[in-house]
Amino acid sequence: MKKKRPEYRDLFPGALELMILKSLSWRPMHGYALAQRLTDISEDYLQIEEGSLYPALQRMLKAGWLETEMGLSARNRPVRIFKVTEAGRKHLEQELASVEKMFAGVTRVLALAGQ
Amino acid sequence: MCLLKQLFTRRRRYDELSESIREHLEEKVADLMDQGVTREDAERTARRKFGNLTQIEERSRAIWQWPTLESILADVKYAIRQMRKAPGFSAVVVIILALGIGANTTVFSIVDAVMLRPLPFAQPQRLVEVKGSEEQHFESSDVSYPDFFDWRARARSFEHLLSYHDIAETLTGVNRPLRLDGEVVSWEMVPTLGISPALGRGFSAEDEKRGSRVILISHAFWKTQFSEDRSVLGRSISLGGNPYTIIGVMPAGFRFPVTQPNNSFWTTLAVDSDATDIRPLTVNRSVHFLTVIGKLKPGVTITQADQEMKALAASLAKQYPDTNTRHNSAWVQSELASVLGDTSTLLLVVLGAVTLVLLIACGNIANLLLARVHERYREIAMRSALGAARSRIVRQLLAESLLLGLIGGIAGCVLAFISTPAVLRLIGDSVPRAADAGVDLPMLGFALGVSLLSGVVFGIVPALTASKTDLVSTLKEGGYSDTPSHDWLRSSVVVGQIALGIVLTVGAGLLISSFVRLTRLDEGFISDHLLTFTFELPDSTYKDTRPQFYQQYFEKLRALPGVQSAAGVHNLPMTDDLAMIGFENPEHPVPKGRQPNADLTFISTDYFRTLQVPQLRGRDFTDADNMQAPQVMIINEAFAKRYFPGEDALGKKLRPGATNGMPGGPPLREIVGVVGNTRHFGTQREMPPAMYLPVGQLPNWCCLRSVVRTSVDPMSLEPAVLKLVSSMDSNLPVTQVRTMDDLFSLQLAQPRFAMILLGTFAGLALLLTVIGLYGVMAYSVSRRTREIGVRLALGAQRSAVMRMVLHDAAVLLLIGIAIGVAASVASASVLKTTLYGVDPHDPFVLTVVCISVTLTGFLAAYIPSIRAASIDPMKALRSE
Numbered sequence: 001m002k003k004k005r006p007e008y009r010d011l012f013p014g015a016l017e018l019m020i021l022k023s024l025s026w027r028p029m030h031g032y033a034l035a036q037r038l039t040d041i042s043e044d045y046l047q048i049e050e051g052s053l054y055p056a057l058q059r060m061l062k063a064g065w066l067e068t069e070m071g072l073s074a075r076n077r078p079v080r081i082f083k084v085t086e087a088g089r090k091h092l093e094q095e096l097a098s099v100e101k102m103f104a105g106v107t108r109v110l111a112l113a114g115q
Numbered sequence: 116m117c118l119l120k121q122l123f124t125r126r127r128r129y130d131e132l133s134e135s136i137r138e139h140l141e142e143k144v145a146d147l148m149d150q151g152v153t154r155e156d157a158e159r160t161a162r163r164k165f166g167n168l169t170q171i172e173e174r175s176r177a178i179w180q181w182p183t184l185e186s187i188l189a190d191v192k193y194a195i196r197q198m199r200k201a202p203g204f205s206a207v208v209v210i211i212l213a214l215g216i217g218a219n220t221t222v223f224s225i226v227d228a229v230m231l232r233p234l235p236f237a238q239p240q241r242l243v244e245v246k247g248s249e250e251q252h253f254e255s256s257d258v259s260y261p262d263f264f265d266w267r268a269r270a271r272s273f274e275h276l277l278s279y280h281d282i283a284e285t286l287t288g289v290n291r292p293l294r295l296d297g298e299v300v301s302w303e304m305v306p307t308l309g310i311s312p313a314l315g316r317g318f319s320a321e322d323e324k325r326g327s328r329v330i331l332i333s334h335a336f337w338k339t340q341f342s343e344d345r346s347v348l349g350r351s352i353s354l355g356g357n358p359y360t361i362i363g364v365m366p367a368g369f370r371f372p373v374t375q376p377n378n379s380f381w382t383t384l385a386v387d388s389d390a391t392d393i394r395p396l397t398v399n400r401s402v403h404f405l406t407v408i409g410k411l412k413p414g415v416t417i418t419q420a421d422q423e424m425k426a427l428a429a430s431l432a433k434q435y436p437d438t439n440t441r442h443n444s445a446w447v448q449s450e451l452a453s454v455l456g457d458t459s460t461l462l463l464v465v466l467g468a469v470t471l472v473l474l475i476a477c478g479n480i481a482n483l484l485l486a487r488v489h490e491r492y493r494e495i496a497m498r499s500a501l502g503a504a505r506s507r508i509v510r511q512l513l514a515e516s517l518l519l520g521l522i523g524g525i526a527g528c529v530l531a532f533i534s535t536p537a538v539l540r541l542i543g544d545s546v547p548r549a550a551d552a553g554v555d556l557p558m559l560g561f562a563l564g565v566s567l568l569s570g571v572v573f574g575i576v577p578a579l580t581a582s583k584t585d586l587v588s589t590l591k592e593g594g595y596s597d598t599p600s601h602d603w604l605r606s607s608v609v610v611g612q613i614a615l616g617i618v619l620t621v622g623a624g625l626l627i628s629s630f631v632r633l634t635r636l637d638e639g640f641i642s643d644h645l646l647t648f649t650f651e652l653p654d655s656t657y658k659d660t661r662p663q664f665y666q667q668y669f670e671k672l673r674a675l676p677g678v679q680s681a682a683g684v685h686n687l688p689m690t691d692d693l694a695m696i697g698f699e700n701p702e703h704p705v706p707k708g709r710q711p712n713a714d715l716t717f718i719s720t721d722y723f724r725t726l727q728v729p730q731l732r733g734r735d736f737t738d739a740d741n742m743q744a745p746q747v748m749i750i751n752e753a754f755a756k757r758y759f760p761g762e763d764a765l766g767k768k769l770r771p772g773a774t775n776g777m778p779g780g781p782p783l784r785e786i787v788g789v790v791g792n793t794r795h796f797g798t799q800r801e802m803p804p805a806m807y808l809p810v811g812q813l814p815n816w817c818c819l820r821s822v823v824r825t826s827v828d829p830m831s832l833e834p835a836v837l838k839l840v841s842s843m844d845s846n847l848p849v850t851q852v853r854t855m856d857d858l859f860s861l862q863l864a865q866p867r868f869a870m871i872l873l874g875t876f877a878g879l880a881l882l883l884t885v886i887g888l889y890g891v892m893a894y895s896v897s898r899r900t901r902e903i904g905v906r907l908a909l910g911a912q913r914s915a916v917m918r919m920v921l922h923d924a925a926v927l928l929l930i931g932i933a934i935g936v937a938a939s940v941a942s943a944s945v946l947k948t949t950l951y952g953v954d955p956h957d958p959f960v961l962t963v964v965c966i967s968v969t970l971t972g973f974l975a976a977y978i979p980s981i982r983a984a985s986i987d988p989m990k991a992l993r994s995e
Contacts, residue, residue, distance in 0.1 A: 031135050032142040049166035050143075055138060058128075058178040068131060075145060079138045080131060 006087060014095065016056050021065065021084060021092040030071065030079040031057070065091050125179050126971050132175050140165060190514035192281045197515055204487065205519065208480050212523025212569065214879060215476035217530025220523045220562045221538055222469045222872075224531065227561070228552035234373060234451055237309020238410070243417055244453035245276070245407040245424055250444040258407050260387065261400040262442070264302070265431055266407070272420035273409040276306040278384065279372065284354040285651060286340075287846045294651075294848040295336070295354070297380040298371065304331075304381060307345040307410045308371060315348045315363025318383050326596035327385040330359045334367035336379040354380070356655025364638025372406075373454055374547045388502050400438040400696070401772070408450055421447040432708075437874075460545050461869050461949050468622060469877045471563070471615045475880050477573040478612045479887045482605050484516065486894045508582045516574025517567060518808025528559065528771055541871060545864035551956060576604065602895060604929055607886075607890050613931025614938060616877075616884035621939040623877035624960040625946055625953055626870040632952040633863060637932050639793035639802065640686065640726035644679075645855035646829035647687060649841055650818040662814050665739070668843060669719060675835050677827040681811065682726075683719035683819030688795050689858035690820070698806065699770040700758070701783065713754060714795065714805040715771060717813050723790050725824045733765050733788030742775075746812055749788040754804035764789055771806055775813045784808070797862025798951055822855070869949055881971065889975040892924050896983040903983055904991025913984040920983045924976030 023029065023037050035050040060066045065088030071081035084092070140161050147157035163170065198205040233239040246255040247262065260268075263278045270276065279300040286293040303616060305317030312331060332340075332347075341347045347770075351358045359382060370376050388397040396402055432443035453460075472565055488495075495508060532554055542549045543952040586828055652661050687690040697710035705711075720736050722728075731752060740747055748771065755764040763866050770783045792802035810819060825832055833852050840849050851863075860867075890972035896903070943955035953960070 030142075031139040035139070044801070049171075050139070051136075051166035051168065051171035054132065054171055054175040055178060056134075058132065058175045061128075062178055068135075071140070073142055075142065077138070079142070080135045105705050 016053075017060060018095055020053070020056060020060065021088055021095075025083055025089060025092060027085040028069075028071070028081045028083040030073055030081050031080075034082065037073065054070070059086070063091075064086070066089070096104070127684055128179055129176055132172065136165075136168070138244040140152070141904040187514065189509050191518060193511065194515040194518045198518065204483065205522075206517050208483060208521045209526055211476045211479055211536070211854060211883065212520065213526035213530050215473035216524050216527025216562060216569065217534060217567055218469045218527075218876065218879070219473050219565055220527055220531035220558060221534050222462075222466050222553070223561045224535055224558040225546070225552045226466050226541070227557050228547045229546055230455060230459055231460060231557075232283055232453075232551070233312075234454070235368065235370065238509055239451065240411070240449075241411045242307075242450035243411060243420060243447050244450050245409050245420075245520045246446045246448075247403065247428060247442040248444045248446045249441050250429075256442060257403040258383065258405040259403050259438075259442075260397040260405065262428075262431060262439070263405055264397075266424070267301070268425060269427055270409075270420075270423060272411060272415045272423045275303040275307040275410045276411050277301055277303045277408045277410075278405040279304075279408070281375070282382075282386075282572050282761050283651065283845065283850075283925060284380075285356075286352060286354055286388055287356065288353040289340070292846045292848045294850045295379040296375065296377050297330075297354075297382065298375070298378055299384055299386055300381050304371070304546055307408060308365065309410075310371075312363035313366040313755060314345060315361070317363060322383045323385055325385060327383060328357060328359045329355075329362045330380045330382045331363045331365055332361055333365055333379050335368065337364045354919065355651070356654040357386075361722070376550070385606040403442070404536050404736050407683040409447070417426065417449060418982075421445075440706070441712075443700075449774075456548050457948055458865070460945070461865065462546070464945060464949065465869065465876075468619055469874050471619050472876045472880050472883070473569060473834075474572075475612045475615050475883045475887070477569050478608045478615075478663075479883050479890070480516075480519070480569075480717065481576055481888055482608050484573060485580065485605050486606075486890070488512075488581040489898070491581065495533075499582075505582045509578045512578035512581055513571070513574050515835075516578070517570035520566045520568075520570025520574075521563075523569070524562050527566070528554075528562045530559070531562065538868075538872070540751075541868045543861070543864045543868075545861075545868065567779070570843050580604065606895075607889050608932040609927050610934065612884045612887050613928060613968065613972070614935035615676055616880045617932055617935025617964060618939050618942065619877040619880045619937075620968065621872070621943065621960060622946060623870070623942065624964050625950055625955060626866070626873050628960055629950045629953040630863070630866050630870045633797065634867060635793065636738045636952075638859070639791050640688065640728045642689075642855045642859055644825050644829055645726070645821060645831055646823045646825055646836070646850050646852070647690075647855060647858065648833075648836060648852040649818070650699065650773045650846070650849045651818050654817070655843075656846075657817075658815075660886065661817065662741070662811060665719065665810065665819065666844070668840075669721075671839055672821065672823065672836070673721075675832065675839065675923055677825050677832055677835075679824045679826050680721050680725045681821060681823040682722035682724075683821055684716060685718070685810075685816070685819060686714070686716040686795075687822060687858075688726075688793050689797060689822045689855060689862050690976055692820075693795060696806075697772045699772075700754055701768060710772075711758070713771075715773065715808065716805070716807040717773075717810045717816055719810050719819060721815075722807075722822070725822055726793070729791040731789045732763075733786070735788060736807075738811065740809040741811040742777075742814065744812075745963075746782040747787045747809065748784040749790055750786055751790050751792050751802075751805045751807075753792050753802045754806065755789050757804050769806075771808065773808060773813060773816075776815055797859055798866060800951060820851075822992050866922055866949065866951070881968065884968075885971050888916045888924065888927065888972055889978065891927070892920060892976045892979040893982070894921060895923070896979045899983075900986055900991045903986050904988040907986060908988040908992065916986075917980040917984040920980035921973065921976055924972065928969055928972040928976075932968060935968075936961060936965065 019038055019042065021033065023041075025036060029037065032050075032052060035053055038053070046111050057066065061068070065085060066082050067083055068080045070078055073079045139353075140158075142665050143161040143164070144157045146161055148154060152160065165171070205577050234242060236242060245266070246259070248255045258498070260277065260278070263276070267276045277297050277300060280295050284295055284297060286295050300318075302318040302320050302323050305311055311317065313334065315331070315338075317331070318329065321327065337343055337347065347361050347364065350361050352361065353359075359380075365381070371378065384397060388395045389703065396404075407421065411417070423449055428439075429446040432439040490915050498503070498508060498511075503595060511886055533707060535552060535554070539549060539552060651666060657664055669681055669683065685695055694716040695712045696714050698714050699705075718736065720738060720740075723730055723735055733749070736747070736749065758764075759767065764786050765788075767786050768783045769786065772781050772783055774781050790807070792804070794802060795805075810816070821836075822830065823829070823836070825845070832853075836852070837849050840847050906916060907913070938959065940956055948953050
């Protein structure tokens with residue numbers, strides 16, 4: 001079995017990417033802001049080292065779901081902002097749909113199991 | 116493509132990544148400082164929260180990379196750096212490898228061309244050769260026309276059967292008469308070989324009928340003689356005074372037989388059914404001179420065909436006991452095997468030898484690498500201390516040896532490219548199809564494969580050894596730890612090299628001594644100052660006037676300045692011409708089919724004097740031995756010994772089966788002379804019985820080859836001879852102008868090239884072995900400097916130190932030699948067919964080889980032993 005990296009416990013495969021895509025499609029952000037946002041929204045579900053975002057971000061850049069552009073941080077410093085591309089948006093929609101389907105399935109199965 | 120783009124944009128990606136991470140940390144630090152943390156603490160916390168910065172950056176970068184390829188590239192880069200760091204070492208390795216791989220590639224390209232390539236015909240795997248043979252003796256023989264016709268009509272295993280034999284004809288009606296080589300074939304040539312004419316049609320069954328004269332011509336002949344004129348079809352050309360109609364042109368590259376690349380034309384066996392002959396060849400069951408190729412029906416195996424043909428030959432022997440008793444069996448083998456004959460053994464021996472050379476070379480390099488591993492222990496230990504896995508180190512070291520292998524391979528290809536033409540010149544015509552060898556894809560593929568393979572062979576042991584490095588002790592001892600197991604390894608490599616070197620040198624020694632014996636053999640005549648050449652007197656002009664022409668011609672020839680004597684002979688020694696014929700001894704009659712055979716040739720007067728064959732008894736032929744005189748013959752010593760043991764052969768009468776137009780068949784001939792034996796082929800193992808008949812008593816037989824004993828350089832007579840012949844008839848091209856020494860040398864081409872190649876390889880192997888031994892001893896001395904220093908400091912004699920080193924070398928040598936001798940004795944029998952007059956286990960050769968290997972081995976160990984003895988104990992002890 002593959003050893004799970006300690007700093008990256010995924011809820012399900014692709015969860016981190018999904019969260020990144022969802023967050024960034026709400027608002028393009030730079031790395032630090034994204035890390036803070038993820039910590040805020042996931043709280044205890046997702047304990048990540050901030051750095052572990054970066055390999056994921058690179059993967060998504062390579063897949064063409066994200067792109068970068070220069071922008072300003074909350075402190076008015078020039079920073080690289082990550083933005084969701086059209087392809088990324090499509091991917092997000094697909095993934096959300098399949099996640100919803102999965103949850104629906106799980107709910108149904110659990111409901112049936114209780115009867 | 117985007118891969119390329121990715122490579123270029125990657126640098127920018129990496130920069131952006133680092134920037135992003137830096138920005139991230141700065142923001143975080145700023146946030147933390149806003150909360151009142153000191154800058155120092157804020158930075159520390161930010162980094163801790165971020166995680167392992169280097170690792171994360173590396174992993175993020177890795178997204179953009181092709182991980183395996185990149186790390187291999189890194190290995191290669193590192194390997195190149197390592198090579199640059201040790202240019203001398205790398206150069207030595209590359210040179211050794213280039214020699215090994217170059218030799219292998221050269222030999223392989225020849226083996227590929229000769230043995231591996233299919234014959235250039237359609238479905239070559241279905242082509243077989245069918246030979247006649249005698250059941251008891253397994254000696255194969257050529258086939259007679261009537262037998263061939265019966266086979267063709269009755270055999271069920273074949274789609275087609277094709278008979279052929281060589282012919283040479285003079286093309287006249289052109290500016291300069293031209294001697295052309297060709298082939299007389301049965302009509303099925305095109306369907307059997309599956310190669311259609313590029314122009315025109317193939318033969319049909321009607322073309323075999325008596326009186327038909329049609330030919331197919333070669334593409335080369337079409338090009339040179341007819342400038343590729345397409346209207347050549349239907350045109351008539353004159354060959355040997357007879358008109359032939361061109362019905363087709365074979366495609367360029369068509370060669371049949373494959374061993375006769377110069378054939379210009381193919382005609383049908385109609386030429387052999389000439390009604391003007393007393394008994395045309397096509398109806399003469401006792402003249403065996405055809406080669407037969409069969410195309411097996413699909414699904415028929417060679418064994419099945421062999422069985423059918425054996426049964427068929429046996430039934431023909433019952434039907435025609437007079438002629439076929441000695442041809443009561445047959446023999447089918449694949450056509451490729453028959454083309455190759457004995458040469459495949461020879462080539463495999465050479466290939467084996469050259470493989471051993473490469474193996475020895477790999478051994479040397481492995482030892483060099485093992486020595487270097489010692490020097491690199493610290494580096495390797497450092498790498499594994501920094502977290503390199505064992506597999507990673509093995510891969511790194513293997514990358515280095517593969518790179519060396521590749522560079523050696525490239526250098527080897529260059530070497531092969533240069534040496535192949537030289538080797539081909541050496542081989543000449545002695546190996547069929549060898550001339551096709553050259554730089555091509557299979558050869559380059561082979562070189563690449565061998566390079567990588569040898570890279571692994573010489574790299575794997577050092578790499579595994581190195582990766583087993585014990586970290587702690589190596590680093591603690593500063594990399595100077597002694598690991599005796601590696602000495603053991605290096606020593607066994609050297610022992611193996613010595614053993615292989617012995618095997619090769621013994622093989623070469625056997626071939627050399629066999630060759631020396633061949634050249635020193637008594638041919639039975641004196642071969643220097645002899646010029647030979649030939650021209651044909653075509654039946655169309657000379658059918659009745661041949662004897663007169665010859666008489667005039669030899670008179671004029673003998674009168675040329677520089678000519679001591681001259682004669683004509685049908686089957687000259689050292690040419691491949693040979694005829695055997697049965698004879699009858701009225702004193703000891705045997706049933707007709709069981710008559711004994713002997714070599715037969717017919718000669719002019721003065722033949723024995725010209726070749727200086729000793730006249731042992733009786734007389735030579737004279738001009739008086741003509742058709743009107745009593746019929747006579749001369750025999751050689753071997754003939755007299757075998758058929759007249761303890762008797763006087765002179766005056767005995769025999770009836771050789773040579774018809775000469777006299778009524779009542781072949782005449783009874785009186786033996787008037789006994790001459791010394793002559794060797795007919797350069798590699799003939801024994802002197803066979805032979806009969807000589809006077810040409811004056813065989814007026815219808817054609818033709819004589821001229822042989823001239825000269826008092827000057829034989830070749831200097833060539834112009835005078837050509838002038839003489841053309842002055843007598845300008846339509847007689849003279850061909851095959853050669854000295855007897857050249858003919859002899861051609862005969863020995865195959866044993867010579869085997870000897871030279873194997874000798875070269877053995878020399879190379881011995882050199883590499885000695886270098887290897889020297890390397891091991893020198894290295895062991897340098898590693899034991901301290902130990903030797905201590906010994907000397909404690910009072911050891913310098914001579915004792917020397918003896919110690921020499922003793923070590925002697926142990927390696929003796930073990931290697933013992934193994935090598937055992938292996939040679941076990942394997943030498945593969946050389947049996949290529950050896951003449953030498954036993955494969957010749958003790959003389961074995962002894963000489965062992966002594967010379969021992970001596971050179973000691974020489975190689977002597978230098979390190981001197982160095983060991985001259986170690987200064989003080990310096991040695993201080994140096995570490």
